[in-house]
Amino acid sequence: MVRLQAPLEAVQRRVEPTAGQLVADGDDVCVITAGTGSLEAVAAHQAWPGVLSSVVSPPQLRAAVHPLGRRTVASADAG
Incomplete structure (x- = not known):
């Protein structure tokens, strides 16, 4: 679950209905x-x-988000 x-x-305009349940x-x-x-x-x-x-x-x-964030920062710093 992500807030x-x-x-x-x-958000509804950006998310496919098959991605999951979306509620206000x-x-x-x-x-x-x-x-x-x-999870990744x-x-x-x-x-x-x-x-x-x-x-x-x-x-x-939550644990899957951390390495994604590190890779994103590393790719920005590499350029």
Whole structure:
């Protein structure tokens, strides 16, 4: 489960319905619960430009986000 700091309507335009269940969590926040897929794919999918996100659960997804972030920073620094 990932909490996205963006209105539901804005995220719905960017997410395929098969990506998971997307629900509003207030006016400018929504939550997506991924249906299937690898944790690394889910981690990469939640890293959208301009949208802050936080992993709610499971802990394994949180662990998958860290190496993705390190690789992203390393690729930016390599150029």
